[in-house]
Amino acid sequence: MGQMSGAQMVCEAIIAEGVKTVFGYPGGAIMHVYDEIYKQNGFEHILNRHEQAAVHAADGYARATGEVGVAMVTSGPGFTNAVTGLATAYMDSIPLIVISGQVPLSLIGTDGFQEIDAVGISRPCTKHNFLVRSIEELPRVLKEAFYIARSGRPGPVLVDIPKDITVDIGEFIYPDSVNIPSYKPTYKGNKRQIEKAVEAIKKSKKPLLYIGGGAVLSGAYALIRELAKKTQIPVVETLMARGVMGADNPLLLGMLGMHGNYASNMAMSETDLVISLGARFDDRVTGKLSEFAKYADIIHVDIDAANIGKLVDVDYPIVGDVTEVLEAMLPQLDDVDTDRYEAWRNILKRYDELHPQSYVDSDEVIKPQWAIERVGELVGEDAIITSDVGQHQMWAAQHYPFDRPRQWINSGGLGTMGFGFPAALGAKRAFPDKTVINVTGDGSILMNMQELVTAAEYKIPVINLILNNHFLGMVRQWQTFFYEKRYSETDLSFQPNWKALAEACGGIGYDVTTKAEFDAALKDAIAQDKVCFMNVAVNRFEDVLPMVPAGGALFNMMLPQTTKGDA
Amino acid sequence: MVHSINERRVISVIVMNESSVLTRITALFAARGYNIESLTVAPIPNSEMSHITIATNGSAKLMEQITKQLHKLIPVYKVIEHEEMVEKEMVLAKFPIAENLADISVLSAAYNGGVVNVGKEMIIVMVADEPKRIKHFIEAAQRYNPCEIVRGGVVAIER
Ligand SMILES: Cc1ncc(C[n+]2csc(CCOP(=O)(O)OP(=O)(O)O)c2C)c(N)n1
Numbered sequence: 241m242g243q244m245s246g247a248q249m250v251c252e253a254i255i256a257e258g259v260k261t262v263f264g265y266p267g268g269a270i271m272h273v274y275d276e277i278y279k280q281n282g283f284e285h286i287l288n289r290h291e292q293a294a295v296h297a298a299d300g301y302a303r304a305t306g307e308v309g310v311a312m313v314t315s316g317p318g319f320t321n322a323v324t325g326l327a328t329a330y331m332d333s334i335p336l337i338v339i340s341g342q343v344p345l346s347l348i349g350t351d352g353f354q355e356i357d358a359v360g361i362s363r364p365c366t367k368h369n370f371l372v373r374s375i376e377e378l379p380r381v382l383k384e385a386f387y388i389a390r391s392g393r394p395g396p397v398l399v400d401i402p403k404d405i406t407v408d409i410g411e412f413i414y415p416d417s418v419n420i421p422s423y424k425p426t427y428k429g430n431k432r433q434i435e436k437a438v439e440a441i442k443k444s445k446k447p448l449l450y451i452g453g454g455a456v457l458s459g460a461y462a463l464i465r466e467l468a469k470k471t472q473i474p475v476v477e478t479l480m481a482r483g484v485m486g487a488d489n490p491l492l493l494g495m496l497g498m499h500g501n502y503a504s505n506m507a508m509s510e511t512d513l514v515i516s517l518g519a520r521f522d523d524r525v526t527g528k529l530s531e532f533a534k535y536a537d538i539i540h541v542d543i544d545a546a547n548i549g550k551l552v553d554v555d556y557p558i559v560g561d562v563t564e565v566l567e568a569m570l571p572q573l574d575d576v577d578t579d580r581y582e583a584w585r586n587i588l589k590r591y592d593e594l595h596p597q598s599y600v601d602s603d604e605v606i607k608p609q610w611a612i613e614r615v616g617e618l619v620g621e622d623a624i625i626t627s628d629v630g631q632h633q634m635w636a637a638q639h640y641p642f643d644r645p646r647q648w649i650n651s652g653g654l655g656t657m658g659f660g661f662p663a664a665l666g667a668k669r670a671f672p673d674k675t676v677i678n679v680t681g682d683g684s685i686l687m688n689m690q691e692l693v694t695a696a697e698y699k700i701p702v703i704n705l706i707l708n709n710h711f712l713g714m715v716r717q718w719q720t721f722f723y724e725k726r727y728s729e730t731d732l733s734f735q736p737n738w739k740a741l742a743e744a745c746g747g748i749g750y751d752v753t754t755k756a757e758f759d760a761a762l763k764d765a766i767a768q769d770k771v772c773f774m775n776v777a778v779n780r781f782e783d784v785l786p787m788v789p790a791g792g793a794l795f796n797m798m799l800p801q802t803t804k805g806d807a
Numbered sequence: 808m809v810h811s812i813n814e815r816r817v818i819s820v821i822v823m824n825e826s827s828v829l830t831r832i833t834a835l836f837a838a839r840g841y842n843i844e845s846l847t848v849a850p851i852p853n854s855e856m857s858h859i860t861i862a863t864n865g866s867a868k869l870m871e872q873i874t875k876q877l878h879k880l881i882p883v884y885k886v887i888e889h890e891e892m893v894e895k896e897m898v899l900a901k902f903p904i905a906e907n908l909a910d911i912s913v914l915s916a917a918y919n920g921g922v923v924n925v926g927k928e929m930i931i932v933m934v935a936d937e938p939k940r941i942k943h944f945i946e947a948a949q950r951y952n953p954c955e956i957v958r959g960g961v962v963a964i965e966r
């Protein structure tokens with residue numbers, strides 16, 4: 241493509257990678273790149289109002305599409321603001337490129353203005369990072385960054401570019417392939433191991449499919465549904481895997497873990513064979529490890545070998561991509577005897593009847609669970625749901641009828657309050673025809689509320705459904721249960737005027753206190769093409785149940801009152 | 808995770824020569840709470856790679872994690888957890904010239920070494936031996952009032 245500046249190379253690489261939207265925020269060290277952005281029309285740039293939000297927006301875009309998201313920030317404070325975004329993407333294995341400006345090479349190490357060791361800071365929260373050292377290596381580094389971000393176990397990659405390199409002129413030939421001798425992800429599972437796993441499935445009496453976020457990343461949902469259908473093996477999903485099976489699927493028991501439903505957690509406690517597909521045995525899922533799946537052998541399929549055997553001992557380790565492993569596994573299960581598992585399915589069915597996912601509804605006050613279910617009834621599969629972090633997140637995960645992967649976007653691994661709104665902007669930009677709703681709390685939403693301005697300016701009409709309990713509710717719940725109701729710094733009685741706040745930034749606000757108002761507001765919000773705050777007053781002291789206290793065994797659940805008896 | 812059974816292990820890590828690769832490795836050990844007893848690094852002749860030898864300790868399970876986590880680093884080409892290996896460590900030691908030089912010379916010869924430098928006030932010896940024997944050498948050397956002992960760290964090679 242000839243001679244060009246480093247700044248131009250950055251733009252050309254973004255275009256070559258097919259990225260249509262970049263999120264970012266300019267500043268001194270990245271100005272040459274922004275100058276080139278101004279001149280090109282291969283992609284659009286969205287000016288978020290905070291670098292953290294820019295990275296979350298690119299992350300939301302990536303989660304909604306499965307493509308690599310791109311964010312751009314300046315050096316120093318621009319970069320440090322982006323760190324939470326990187327860490328959020330890292331924990332959930334989201335393919336993301338963050339391009340940061342850096343002080344000129346000659347100033348590196350001199351405590352220059354807005355100099356910060358970006359590769360040093362981001363090392364533990366990126367899959368890989370680069371400090372570009374010359375214009376000659378820039379095209380290769382950009383190509384490798386995209387490749388590393390999306391291949392193997394995906395993750396965020398930082399490319400830190402000193403300002404002088406963005407001015408330097410060099411030859412731009414964007415490589416069409418990558419050769420990193422030290423990086424060769426394993427996609428195909430070991431044939432022998434797969435055969436052994438199949439034998440184990442055929443021999444087991446109480447098998448359980450345990451599906452994690454890796455199944456979403458791998459695009460394996462259709463194969464997983466086929467596997468479940470063919471074998472009639474019941475399924476539990478992690479927080480990150482909601483939507484893989486589809487809410488109506490009769491084999492789906494629900495979500496397991498700290499706020500999993502009774503049947504799912506009991507299934508994990510009693511199964512004799514865990515078939516883990518893209519899950520990583522997170523402590524929020526396993527509870528007390530020594531009691532976790534105590535009677536089970538474990539098949540663990542994961543593209544990241546380090547996940548296998550990290551927390552639990554695995555009997556059938558299979559390093560590989562869930563999709564490729566299932567493609568090899570499925571034909572070998574043609575003769576599986578589905579009746580074998582019938583008694584097991586019946587046990588689990590009884591568990592679910594005994595303690596279904598439930599709550600006590602009310603006519604006086606809106607229950608947050610009702611609000612989620614109502615959204616599900618009104619928009620259901622048409623919507624993409626993002627969320628922040630707290631009780632509202634768990635209620636959304638428990639009660640929304642997700643029926644496809646990538647419909648549910650949340651920060652599972654890092655649990656980042658403030659993620660939901662900017663992530664919704666990214667998702668909406670990727671899918672303008674879908675209704676995008678950020679289920680949020682009165683605490684979380686304030687952590688990136690400046691994005692009202694971004695959403696208004698670019699006409700990105702996302703709905704922020706604030707389940708307003710006037711509390712940092714999840715922390716309050718722990719204080720109720722474990723700190724004798726000492727509500728230390730969790731009372732959010734002092735509130736902004738939500739409607740006015742939204743309006744001041746060019747959006748719309750709704751204050752909702754009754755079910756009738758709820759329906760009316762939601763319908764209106766969907767019809768409008770403006771960003772909104774839908775402030776829904778919900779029962780203040782509602783708890784997320786079931787709950788497994790941290791470190792407790794999965795089968796020791798605190799259950800909702802509607803259900804009878806003790807677990 | 809609590810790492811209990813402490814057994815000494817040596818791993819070789821073959822890495823691409825690029826800036827900050829060593830930081831990536833030491834940072835990984837620090838972040839995940841793994842122990843480094845000794846670490847040496849040097850380029851592999853006629854290649855674009857370096858050989859890092861790390862002596863650490865922990866259970867077999869922990870070693871498996873360390874190996875896998877190292878492997879995840881993009882510039883890490885190969886990780887070898889040694890079972891059958893030749894292990895050596897080099898040591899430089901400085902003694903006052905007034906000490907019994909014949910004894911010091913015999914001592915260092917016993918540990919695959921010898922005198923490498925003699926000055927007006929000091930004599931310097933070099934030895935190279937297995938880590939266990941190096942410990943003995945250092946103990947024995949104490950008799951001659953060493954002014955300084957510098958250990959080179961363990962290097963290992965598969966047998
Ligand atoms: C950035 C950040 N800070 C603190 C926390 C700890 N935290 C987890 S949930 C929560 C409360 C969230 O309150 P709100 O958004 O109102 O949601 P609710 O639980 O009330 O539904 C807090 C403070 C966090 N997860 N992220």
Ligand SMILES: [Mg+2]
Nearest residue numbers: 681682711713
């Ligand atoms: Mg709240």
